[in-house]
Amino acid sequence: MRKMLMSKVLMATVILGFIFLNVFSTSAAYVSQPEQDEDPLxxxxxxxxxxxxxxxxxxxxxxxxxxxxxxxxxxxxxxxxxxxxxxxxxxxxxxxxxxxxxxxxxxxxxxxxxxxxxxxxxxxxxxxAEPSPSPTIESTPVTTPQRLKGDVDRSGTVNSIDFALFRQWLLGIVRDIDLWAADIDGDGRASPIDWGFLRQYMLGMRTTL
Structure with missing residues (x-):
């Protein structure tokens, strides 16, 4: 009788264990089949x-x-x-x-x-790709105005402005003139004599300076 009771208890334990494992256990991976929602046409x-x-x-x-x-x-x-x-x-x-x-x-x-x-x-x-050619930059020659005797304002021409500017320099009114251009007689300094030569040139009494 006792052996029969123990057999029934053992069978009940096995059945309960099988139910527990199937109801409460979790799977290590879940694989789902994607829905086929694309139009076959x-x-x-x-x-x-x-x-x-x-x-x-x-x-x-x-x-x-x-x-x-x-x-x-x-x-x-x-x-x-x-x-x-x-x-x-x-x-x-x-x-x-x-x-x-x-x-x-x-x-x-x-x-x-x-x-x-x-x-x-x-x-x-x-x-x-072939490298793009470097642009050619043409240099513009720099021209230096020719220095002229009598051109005390360095404008490139001898005119009445130089005559007036030379006179103002002699009077001490201005300080900046081209002293080389003012030295018309070539004695190494600008003086009233040079201004007189410039005056003669402006009046047509001299053709060169």
Whole structure:
């Protein structure tokens, strides 16, 4: 009798343990099946460029959202009805980035039929760009005005202004004149005699200074 009771207790313990493990235990990983919400009659066209430069491709016809242009740096998926024929044209066949040219490798246009999802990738080859020529800067020659005897204001000509300025210098009114030009007789100093020679020149009594 005692053995039968112990057997029943042992069986009850095993049953309770099995129920406990199935009800209260947790799984180490959970895997779910994603919902299939894509329309089977719509296919996706993805266009990519293996270049970091500016680039652009166009498609004909436009996709279901009216999209006709795909540019480098943008991740765009174009949607088409299944069976649609799409003409793709890459308008960027050669582009310069800094000191590198990116040149399209292969055809610049192709045609795909959207019977399945399609991925189109345009590949580019890199080649060094020729350095831009340095601009040529033409120097403008600097001309120094010719020094003339009597041209005490250094204007390049001898006229009545020099005559008046020389006179003011002799009177101490002004201090800045070209003393070499004022030394008309060449004795090493400017004096009233030189001013007299300049006066004669202004009156036409001398032809040279």
């Amino acid at each position: 719509v296919k996706t066209l993805t266009i990519a460029f293996n270049s970091t430069c500016v680039g652009e491709a166009t498609v004909e016809p436009a996709d279901l959202n009216g999209q006709k242009t795909v540019r480098i740096g943008t991740y765009q998926k174009l949607k088409y009805n299944v069976g649609t024929t799409v003409y793709i044209t890459n308008s960027t066949t050669r582009v310069r980035c800094a000191d590198i040219y990116h040149v399209l490798s292969g055809e610049s246009s192709l045609t795909v039929t959207m019977d399945t999802d399609k991925n189109v990738s345009f590949s580019y080859l890199s080649e060094p």
